[in-house]
Amino acid sequence: AGTGSLSVEAARLAPQGHVYAIEKNPEGIALIKENAARFSTRNLTVVEGAAPAALDGLPPLDVALIGGSGxxxxxxxxxxxxxxxxxxxxxxxxxTMQTVAACLDYFHAHAELYTYEAIQVQISRLERVGPYDMAKALNPIYIITAQRK
Structure with a gap:
């Protein structure tokens, strides 16, 4: 869950739901708790540990956000x-392309359970070069979404 920015936003967007943020690093755990308190998100629980073991005991899921899988x-x-x-x-x-490939391989192998799509997001930052403004590309991000049939 990192710093909890997505977890906090998800909790704020779904006040009737409940968000579980899984994080293994003590610094990340502290940041998530701090950010949850700062934004008064009472529907966010920090699960200390690493996935997949930390998923044990969670209730049925409506949505799962995966930002890192180790x-x-x-x-x-x-x-x-x-x-x-x-x-x-x-x-x-x-x-990374390895993570993209792992996602696509998984959803191909489980096509009877999921429909999916993948998009690439490319962001550029303007940088002053002499009298000009040049768009300098940052690394692309892939977002793979799947829906359970």
Whole structure:
């Protein structure tokens, strides 16, 4: 869950729901708790640990956001799949081609369970070069979304 920015925003957007932020690093855990308190998100619970083990005991899921998987993406997706009802959504952000490939391989292999799509987001930052403004590209981000059939 990192700093909890997505978790806090999700909790604010779904006040009737509940968000579980899984984080293994003590610094990240502290930041998530601090950000949750700053934005008064009472519907956010920090789960201390690493996925997939930290997924044990969570209630059924409507949406799962995956920002990092530590090379355990197939295991994480398997467990999420057992906890997700029909119509549930998975959103995975990826910055490496290996993670993109792992997502696509998984959803290809489980096509009977999911429909999916992938998009690439490219952001550029204007940088002053002499009298000109030049768009300098930042690294692309891939967003893979899947919906449980």
């Amino acid at each position: 090379r355990r993406l197939p295991e994480i997706l398997d467990i999420i799949g057992t906890r997700m009802h029909s119509g549930g959504r998975i959103v995975a952000n990826a910055i």
